[in-house]
Amino acid sequence: MIGRALGVLTTEGDSVLPRGYVANPETFDFPIITEKVEGAHMDRLWARDSSIEPALIVAAERLVKRGAVAVASDCGLFSWHQPAVAAAVDVPVILSSLLLLPLLLRQASRAAKIGLLSVSLPSPYDDAALGIENSADRSRVVFGGCEGAYEQSVKTRKPAEVTISEKMAGLEADVIAGATRLRASHPDIANILLTCTAFPCVAPALRKKIGLPVYGITDLCRLTMGALH
Structure with missing residues (x-):
């Protein structure tokens, strides 16, 4: 377990970008941990496919169990699921800017x-x-x-x-x-x-x-x- 880490939910097929990207460990002066959301492909996110929400919640719960003190995401399109994820975990949830x-x-x-x-x-x-x-x-x-x-x-x-x-x-x-x-x-x-x-x-x-x-x-x-x- 990594103490006091930022948890980042990631989409399927994501590639890590340079410093400045939320899922790049070099971006912050605190540790991050990531968890891929099963089935969260970009076409489904653009289509606002609500069926990915259970997997999103499961991934957020895993991050908290691993030591995340807050949960973010690497795609702003997760914003539609902000209320559901925030209700599922007892840490701050910040899925979108x-x-x-x-x-x-x-x-x-x-x-x-x-x-x-x-x-x-x-x-x-x-x-x-x-x-x-x-x-x-x-x-x-x-x-x-x-x-x-x-x-x-x-x-x-x-x-x-x-x-x-x-x-x-x-x-x-x-x-x-x-x-x-x-x-x-x-x-x-x-x-x-x-x-x-x-x-x-x-x-x-x-x-x-x-x-x-x-x-x-x-x-x-x-x-x-x-x-x-």
Whole structure:
């Protein structure tokens, strides 16, 4: 058992990305342990297949038994199962960066918008996933996509015949292009929330390029683990 570790639920067929990725042990200054969710293939997640929920709960329970003091995930599409997993284990559950959205809405002026950057448009997240009931708050949330080569690799999870450095260069280009388009459409954006768990790998470059605060799942993990230590 690893003491005071962050547990990370992972999808089937996942590949570990460089530092900055939630399932990479080098990303944090605390230990992580991972547990693969049986049957959690990307096509099922995009289709919001509810039948994977029992396996998700089982994997979360295993993480807690192994010493996890909080449970995160390596795919934002697990967000639809946040209530069920949170009800099943007695540790904080943070399956998606979307949990930061209420904080970001109140952090900024009511005249400002929050940009949600996803793998592609239309956004896969509905109002229930966003967790926002106030219509005024909902109107401040705008969506952007990062359509490109990385989008296809995420949706198919097929091994690409490229090096990690080449893959990250492509990811950085796609994310920066997506954020640039989003900001051009909505100049009143105050900050950007990354919904894909791979995007924090290139968050430093994105912050430098657009000059806005950028948040993602790794920030939520650090916040949660900091409160537990």
